[in-house]
Every structure is written in structure tokens, then in C-alpha cells.
Amino acid sequence: MPASQQHDHNHCITTAMDTARSLCEERGLRMTPVRRRVLELVWQNHKPTGAYDLLAQLTEEGFNSAPPTVYRALDFLLELGVVHRISSLNAFVGCDHPGHEHDTGFFICKECGNATELPASEIKKLHETLLKKFGFSIESSNHELTGLCQNCKATS
Template identity: 65%
Template sequence: MTSTVYAPHDHHTCITAALANAKTLCESRGARLTPVRRRVLELVWQNHKPTGAYELLPQLAQDGFNSAPPTVYRALDFLLELGLIHRISSLNAFIGCAHPGQEHTTGFFICRLCGNALELSPERMQDVNTRLAEELGIVIEEQTIELSGLCPSCQLAATTAKEDIA
């Protein structure tokens, strides 16, 4: 899923895989993927842009669900606890997890123009943490790594725009 965030792809496959993973994970842990939890997960996965809790309220109301903030936050907390989504602190928003159900080190790259977010490879994130811990003699207990810049498509668009101006 993450390798296609910045490349053209059939996003329906991302949503389908996320829902299938959620169903399997809930069954294996004896948890219930209620209709509202399922819908919140679908909405978070509607694209690769981080989504705020309050952005979900109108869509839930339109779909006939209770759209009170506590309902949304309870669903988000459930999805976070199961590792189906991540919270991007700097944006106070949520993004689907590309490695659901696995305890892993997370980091994100967020394009400042298109807004798409890419979950960075857990292996690479762990390598960085291990190296830093060894070099500095520290124990990392918590981390938030959020990189921002331009994705390949936005870099190309920016370069093309500069060439058109010149």
C-alpha cells in the first residue's frame, strides 16, 4: 500500500485491503468491527491524506450514523488501539496504517502541496532508532517522526511551473 501513495494506482484496492485486514484482525483478537467503526476506517482510507476527526462528522451523519464527536473519537480510539490507523500529531489527524496489527516504529512523510502522507518503512525507522540509541547511549521510549516536503509529483509540477515562467 505505501509504495503506491505517490504513484497512480487503483485506490479501491487500498480500501479493500484495509477493510479485509481490519476484519481479520478483529476476529483474531475477539474485537467487534461495528458498522460505525468500519465506516470510520473507510473514511480514513478514502484517500492518502490525513483526516481530522471533525472532518468525519458530516459524512457519518449523511450515512445515518450518530455523528456526535464522542462516537467518532471512540471509533478512532478503537482503530488506533488495534493498530489499524495512526495519528499524525502535527496535523491532529489520522491516516490508515500500512502494517496493521504489527507493533512497529512509525514515521511519516507528508507532502506540503498535495497533502498525501506516506508511512515510512518500519524497518528503516527501527534502523534509525537503533543507530541513534547506540551512538548517543540513549533509550528511546517514544517518538514522533513527521517529515514534510514535496512528493515526486509535486516536485515535477513545481519544476514545470518554474520552467513555464522562465
């Protein structure tokens, strides 16, 4: 589901929460209230959210939260693979297709702010080329692109 398009966002959220829950079960990990709520907040939309924004929302909702609370929850969710960090924005965004290790690549629309995950296949292809041509053995990669998404191009 490209973030740039109209869609039933409730579906995004319930899918993400379901996936996270079953990943936890598989691995014997706990989806606690704070972790669940942080994941829901990250999934409020497809825009990357800062840790302190999340913290403010938690506090409003009555969670007794301080920075470590949020960062610990985010670390857990990153580790679980259901959230990614976008380092050029110091912000976090939900993962479209968790459940298997994959490199992160995002297209961030500077108009609507949505971050859409790039297909792993394209990233993989790039890695193969770089290995073949330059001998780089890539263990992980992070790609952050900005520009206009198809939707915003059409309506501008």
C-alpha cells in the same frame, strides 16, 4: 504502495478493510458499523483527515454521531493498529501495513497532501544509532516530515 503515485485506490481500501476484519477476528474484537465506516472514511484517500471532518461525514450519512462516537472509533482503530494519528496535523490516516507493532513515520507532501508511511527499517536504524551514541532506549517514536513527494516534484 506509495501514496504519491497513481494506483488503484479501491485496492487500498479493500485490503485495509480485509486486514482490519481479520485482526478483529484474531483478537475477538468487534468490527461494528461505526468503526467500519470510520475506517472506510479514513481510507477515502491518503490524506490525513480530522476527527471532526469524519464526524461531519458520519452525520451526513445518518449516523447519530457526536464527537465521542468518532473518537471512540478512532481509539479502537488506533489500538488495532490500522490507523495512525499525525499529531502535527491533529489528523488521522490509514496504516499501510498493520498487524505488527511499529513506530509511525510519515512523509507528508505539502503539494498533494498525501501522507506516506516511512519504511520501518529506516526508523529502526535511526533508533539503533541513537541508542548506541546517546544511550536513549526508545519505546516509541513518531516522525512527521514535510516536503515534496516524487510525483509532485515531477509535475511542478
